[in-house]
Amino acid sequence: QVQLVASGGGVVQPGKSLTITCSVSGFFFGSYAMHWVRQSPGKGLEWLAAVSNDNLDRESTASVKGRFTISRDNYRNTVSLYMDNLRGEDTAVYYCVRSHAPFIDRSQFDFWGQGTLVTVSS
């Protein structure tokens, strides 16, 4: 069955960086675009970034552009989110999410991982 397992969350100080990674199984990873979505009590669900199946197309939301970078490794079946210059408002549960298609446009989020909690605090 489809599984997306995120790891790497934890407590990090403001201004520091962190990389979270999602390992997937149960489907052909190279056929699907992948996304990161976060959820915090104050801001609900927020889409962060997407990468196409072939790693050629990437996009991110304005609030994290220049700070967060999405990448994938189609050999290791992983997708990662590098987060730099973290702020308190980045505190959230971060979900790794599979798109229904290989491209990042018109994405439906058809499988979600269990989420990893990132807490930005001194």
Next chain:
Amino acid sequence: DIQMTQSPSSLSASVGDRVTITCRSSQSVHTFLNWYHQRPGKAPNIMISTTSILMTGIPSRFSGSGSGTQFTLTISGLQPEDSGVYFCQQSLSMPYTFGQGTSVEIK
């Protein structure tokens, strides 16, 4: 960015009731509108895509309709396992955006 607004924010209904949740977008998303259900402590789960397409395994008591800027999710015959939070999401354009959620409680 396209803003998504759901109403009501919360509701309480009895088993067997018909429940309707509305989602409005700040500009037309045509039919690129999806619905998700989230139980406490769990990740969201897609239920309906492209306004009205029921995903595999989702009971037929769920239905979706609408187009343009106004959409509805209807539960015809509420069941105890339907409690949780429902979110709409527009997939017309990035940044993809979600409604703030509607919490459904079973009386």
